[in-house]
Amino acid sequence: MLANRLANVRSEASPPSALSANNMPAFRQVGEKQLPNPVLCMAWSPRRDLIALANTTGELLLHRLASFQRVWSLPPSEHTGTEITALAWRPDGKILAFSLGDTKQVVLCGVEKAEILHVFPVQNPVTCMHWMEVMEECSVLTSFYNSEDESKLFLPKLPPLPKSYSTTSKIFSEEKSDEIMNLLGEVRLNILVLGGDDGFVELYAYGMYKIATLTGVSGMCRSLSLSSDLKSLSVITEVRSAESNPEICYFQLDTGLLSDCLPEVTRMARKFTHISTLLQYLHLSLTCMCEAWEDILMQMDLRLTKFVQEKNTSTQVQDEFLELLLWGQSSLELQALLMNQLTVKGLKKLGQSIESSYSSIQKLVISHLQSGSEALLYHLSEVKGMSLWKQKFEPLGLDSVAIEGAITAVGSFSLKANELLQVIDKSMKNFKAFFRWLYVAMLRMCEEHVPPELNKMTQKDIAFVADFLSEHFSENEELFDRKGKYFNVERVGQYLKDEDEDLVSPPNNKGNQWLKFLQESTHLKESPLLFPSYPQKSLHFVKRMMENVIEQCLQKPAEVIGKSVKQAVSLPLYTVPESSNTLRLFELPSLWNDKKAKMHYVVFSMPHISPCKLYLLRRGTDPTRHIPNSVMSVDLSHHLDSADDDGNAAAQSHYAYSCLDARFYDDEMLTVVLEGVEENSSRSVLAQLPLASTLSCETEFNWEPNLRLDQQGSAIPCQGMVLGNQWRELEGMKAQFVAVNGIRKVACVLSANLRHIRVFEMDVEDEDEEVADSQNTTADQDGGDTTMTSEGQGEENVETGGDPAGNGAGFQKTEECLESEEALELT
Incomplete structure (x- = not known):
């Protein structure tokens, strides 16, 4: 038995064909899983080593990096929906938003206990979403934040709704009746951007209050990104027509009003979010009253x-x-x-x-009703005072x-x-x-x-x-x-009685x-x-009348702000062949907001035009700012190579690579999934592509405004691919998609059948590699479900379960791992 185990260890420890014996892979695999249902969406938490997955059954799963353990699962509900179409994390990582296509709703879910905190309807099915945080510093905002909690001096805490009724508010739980602050998050303004069919784009402050309904976008939204300075919104759409193939277009919308009136927008958004939450509180209180009345x-x-x-x-x-x-x-x-x-x-x-x-x-x-009504009157009276300051708030539609x-x-x-x-x-x-x-x-x-x-x-x-x-x-x-x-x-x-009769x-x-x-x-x-x-009239009738009046009051700023947003740039990129069956939720292009350089990056590929090239488009978040070298490409046809002990070039792999998926790892790195095809074989590669080498191209591209980008692709400046040792072959896996988090230095690769997942730590020390490989070896011997505990043992609390440090590196060596390491040392 020891001889068999030793043979397996030797087989696993041998390097891939394109790597030398002393050059281990750059990324450490820390988890692998075969899932029972295909995955449609996946997104890493911005603050923790947690990844959210949505599958074809409408189930939402939360997994931890450490051993890819499942923290919790949220099954589909007939009250919400069963078709999850998009995911987005709030910037602080405490709330997860997901959209439901069958019921046209957006749900805000608490990450700690998988609680549905808030649900609101939308006009069109949502196809993509982006949750950003405003990073602009403003002295006026600082004084506003300091005085934000003045309402606590005048208003008592709202009493929690009794848990004895079936309809219990998750926002106002008995443990913490002022959990509205969990929905508002930190003091900074954060905005959830939704995109859908027919150019549907809406902005929700704090994920709850609709602050703008935008026009000027055509087609189905595929990806979008609001700049952290609120100056512009970049949108990738798919425009369909009966005469030709679908066309991928890039739009940049000027949202300068939000940027110019940031203090006023923040104050108005927080007040209206308070009002929206209080309306929900009154609604749930009345529902509890109806349950208390017996037949x-x-x-x-x-x-x-x-x-x-x-x-x-x-x-x-x-x-x-x-x-x-x-x-x-x-x-x-x-x-x-x-x-x-x-x-x-x-x-x-x-x-x-x-x-x-x-x-x-x-x-x-x-x-409940009286205290909620008093709080509602207080906040509405403050909003009225804001509206009387016409110089500041009239442009926003108050x-x-x-x-x-x-x-x-x-x-x-x-x-x-x-x-x-x-x-x-x-x-x-x-x-x-x-x-x-x-x-x-x-x-x-x-x-x-x-x-x-x-x-x-x-x-x-x-x-x-x-x-x-x-x-x-x-x-x-x-x-x-x-x-x-x-x-x-x-x-x-x-x-x-909820009736219109007297x-x-x-x-x-x-x-x-x-x-x-x-x-x-x-x-x-x-x-x-x-x-x-x-x-x-009944109490229900008067409540509905009040909700309608307040809703109209809240909608007017969204209409005014939406009309102020104008289209600054419209660039047709390329056409998509109708034969392409790739799932739209993962497909390129991918958008990125560089907060430091204040630019939008768009990465995309045109496989039907140049299968071995990856393209990069840059636009300043300020629509009036000119960006040199705005379009460039990366040649992926170069061979991946490595070096031996003497520093000489080792044997090269003869593959022509194409890009399957790409995600921005951070402001300086792009994570790509490459597919190399030889005569009788193919292989998948996970690689880190440094943006600095690509952006160093000095050749200026002159865009012909009457032509699509794919029609003038030969004139686009091109740079060779420079990877060094920042790549790894994905053996035994036909990879297709990737999700990354540069802050936590993790990546998750999904196979083409949407059921096979591998998780990697991207920046690791060399001495950790031997331990990781021996762990993977042991897990493969135990049945192929690498480093994953049984389904019944995976559930844990987000804060306390798994790795206490929250960095996903807390693995314990099993006896078999130790035996494998001893066997390696003997050899």
Whole structure:
């Protein structure tokens, strides 16, 4: 057995054909996995050694670099969708955004516990997304950030929603009720950019508030990148026409308004994100109230309706109950209703249900609806103050009249919530008195003992019950046509119905002195300082009206900012043959925003024109800035070579290479997947291409504006490929795609069948290589599922699981690894 193991170790330890014995591969493989379902999207976290994968089943997976262990999985949901089309990490790595094509939604997911934090709809299916952080420094912003938390001095913390209900808010959890700051992230402004079909491009501040809807882009968005200085947005689109093959185009949009008004945009975006989150909080609070209301509360109404339909006399129901109240006598039919259908036990259960349900709804109104409405009024009032500073905020579309309408709508909602409180309070008093009297009456019908504390009933109590019977127990033929019952004894549920119809039993305000005073005063009745009350409408109706008004108020800046964005550059690049079946989500071109040089880079290939060339396009983030050597190419046909101990050139591999995929590793390096084809074989290579050697070309390219780039490709300056030892052959794998993270120095290669993944550390010390190779050898002997634990053992917490240092290098040597190393030393 030791001899077999030693032979395997010798086989694995032997260098590839194009490498000398003393020149180990530049990148260390730290994980390999065969996945059960094809992967459609993959993206590295910008801050941690975590990679997100989305497969064809709609499942979202999060894996850690160390042994490629699975941290968690988020299965597809019928409430969100099952077709993930794009992924993007928030710059701080705490939230992951993904788009759903079948339901046209974007979901923000918390990375720590795989919680869905926020969902919002979009008009078109999203095909690509980019989440950037503004890097411009501004003294005005610094003072703004310092005063941002002033609302905490005036507003109490929003109470968490109770977890006893099925609809529980993840944003306002019991552990941390102010988790809106998790959605806002750090103090810097960050913007989620979405691109889709038919030139659909939208910008969302903090991933939540739509700050701009852009026009001027044609075709389906394939890739996009917003510059960190907010001066321009670069978009790669695929334009289709019936006459010719699809055309790949590059657009640069001038977003100078966002850059010029950065402090104002940041302040407005944070305020509107607060408002959007509060609207969601109110919606979830009302949903919890609807769940607290139980169907058992309708039992009295249904029993009385059945009683009317079955009784033979023409006596009114309220007369039957009044006779029982005043004389202690009742008809046989009423006795049958009370004793056989309602029963003493059923009456006690109904009373307990009403008291419990009304108390829960009352607490939610006081602690959640009212506090949420107050916070909403506070933030809207601050936005109104901003809108009155016309010099600063009018160019962004803030309209003081529209915001005033939103404030009025919130005031009406607050009044309706207060009206519901009064109805609950009155109903609880009425039902307690009514059930107490009816319980005693039913005990007497059964000739059972009546407790002395219940037997005492004053004249005031009798009058109270009589008024309740007169008001609630009158038959209503119109109500039967609408609801299928003659009575509406229970008055709270009508406020929680999500219907456009008026209230069945609106509150009786005849004795209200304030309303009488308002009706008699002409000036006060029309005063804008007073909120309208809508006495005939339900709480749900007023809430929907408030949401619509605020949504219109929030949309106007997005329209104004969107119209200010103009197309600065439009460059047709090349055509795509219809026979190309490569998945669009991974295909080149790839965009990169160089924050230091303030430039957009576009890397792409034209295999049908020049299969052995890789092209690079540069544009300044400032559309007016001229960039010399804006287009250049890299010749990939050079042979990969290496050096032996004497420094002489070793045997060269006779392959002509083409680029399958390319991603920007950092501002100075490009990670590429190359395919070399010989007469009877092919091989895949992962390589690092330094941009400095490519950008050193001094030949200027004169772009003909009436021609596509592929039609003038022969005139593009070309540089040879310089790799050194920064490459590695991917043995036993037909690679196709790559995802990289230069900050964490990692790369993930995906095979052409979308199921085979290899993970590499790109910058490693030489002494670590022997350990890594011996580990890979051992894992291959154990069944080919390299360094991966079983599915049931892979789940862990993002913060504490796996490598505590978060750098993915914390591997433990197994006994077999140690034996393999000892065997190597013996040889």
